[in-house]
Amino acid sequence: MQKENILDWSMEDLERLMEEWSESKFRSKQIIEWLYLKKAGAFALMTNLSKDLRAKLEARFVLRSLKIQDSRESKDGSVKFLFGLNDGNAVEGVYMPDENRRALCVSTQVGCKFHCAFCLTGKMGFIRNLSPAEILEQVLAVQEWLGPEKTLTNLVLMGMGEPLDNYDNVMKALRIFNSPAGFKFGGRKITLSTVGLLPALERFQKEDLKINLAISLNAVDDAARSRIMPANKKYPLKDLLKFCREYPLQPGRRITFEYVLVPGVNDTDEDAEKLSRLLRGIKCKVNLIPLNAGEGVPFSSMPQDRVDRFHKILVNSNISVFTRKSRGGDILAACGQLGGGWAA
Numbered sequence: 001m002q003k004e005n006i007l008d009w010s011m012e013d014l015e016r017l018m019e020e021w022s023e024s025k026f027r028s029k030q031i032i033e034w035l036y037l038k039k040a041g042a043f044a045l046m047t048n049l050s051k052d053l054r055a056k057l058e059a060r061f062v063l064r065s066l067k068i069q070d071s072r073e074s075k076d077g078s079v080k081f082l083f084g085l086n087d088g089n090a091v092e093g094v095y096m097p098d099e100n101r102r103a104l105c106v107s108t109q110v111g112c113k114f115h116c117a118f119c120l121t122g123k124m125g126f127i128r129n130l131s132p133a134e135i136l137e138q139v140l141a142v143q144e145w146l147g148p149e150k151t152l153t154n155l156v157l158m159g160m161g162e163p164l165d166n167y168d169n170v171m172k173a174l175r176i177f178n179s180p181a182g183f184k185f186g187g188r189k190i191t192l193s194t195v196g197l198l199p200a201l202e203r204f205q206k207e208d209l210k211i212n213l214a215i216s217l218n219a220v221d222d223a224a225r226s227r228i229m230p231a232n233k234k235y236p237l238k239d240l241l242k243f244c245r246e247y248p249l250q251p252g253r254r255i256t257f258e259y260v261l262v263p264g265v266n267d268t269d270e271d272a273e274k275l276s277r278l279l280r281g282i283k284c285k286v287n288l289i290p291l292n293a294g295e296g297v298p299f300s301s302m303p304q305d306r307v308d309r310f311h312k313i314l315v316n317s318n319i320s321v322f323t324r325k326s327r328g329g330d331i332l333a334a335c336g337q338l339g340g341g342w343a344a
């Protein structure tokens with residue numbers, strides 16, 4: 001029988017297994033702590049479990065299914081990782097250090113179905129969903145690579161794939177990221193980004209996870225949005241913004257709207273003015289992301305003066321706005337560039 005990956009099992013799954021094996025339920029919490037808090041890479045290290053239980057776990061499970069196959073460091077300190085999977089596929093992740101923040105951009109699918117025009121992952125097409133273990137192991141692998149002195153502080157689910165299109169596996173991984181017995185990332189430290197799959201968002205808002213929500217908005221009318229994000233044809237702007245307006249935010253929280261500035265598509269003064277009108281009444285902030293032009297992306301880069309102008313119009317309309325520094329452009333690790341290959 002092929003062994004299962006224990007990281008695919010939730011605390012509740014392990015509780016059921018412990019009952020079946022006539023062990024105390026409490027063992028499941030201890031196992032989860034070994035896996036994620038203490039990051040044990042072998043069952044033999046789980047010394048507060050009996051030898052008999054460790055042997056049973058060893059016979060049934062493996063602990064790893066992903067490894068860092070390659071990495072490239074950018075001049076700005078960010079690092080792109082190529083994670084090799086058991087079936088020969090690979091996904092990418094990006095480590096982005098700042099003064100007090102060490103964030104990892106995590107992938108959730110091999111490829112993607114949504115074909116956003118500014119994104120190289122979309123050009124790959126969809127290959128498969130990642131398992132919960134493969135999502136969790138990206139964080140374990142990078143944390144191990146960083147060593148104990150540098151702990152990851154933030155996770156952003158903005159890597160390859162659309163997280164809400166792999167709903168169950170992503171939710172299972174998020175519960176472990178957020179659990180006090182698991183990785184212990186607070187809800188404010190985790191951000192899930194989506195193109196706006198409304199049925200999945202309706203489900204997501206009922207989850208007891210209090211993580212940050214980012215909407216990849218990128219345009220102010222359906223014609224422009226559908227041109228660069230085909231998902232808009234199914235879930236149009238009006239419905240998406242209605243959802244955002246009614247989204248039950250935690251106190252002090254805001255929705256993030258990601259806005260990739262694409263020259264000639266969504267970057268005029270009128271676009272900025274319309275954006276500020278559309279977002280009126282929604283507790284939100286806007287992340288402006290100047291497009292990273294590159295091979296395979298049919299647009300040119302955004303001139304800085306246009307970015308600054310768009311930014312200023314939003315500020316003058318009392319919209320909270322940040323222009324995101326492009327990270328890792330020299331190693332094809334910037335926004336929209338994952339899946340674009342490995343810079344030498």
Ligand code: SF4
Nearest residue numbers: 112115116119122161
């Ligand atoms: S931006 Fe996200 S949803 Fe769109 S194609 Fe790329 S990975 Fe898929």
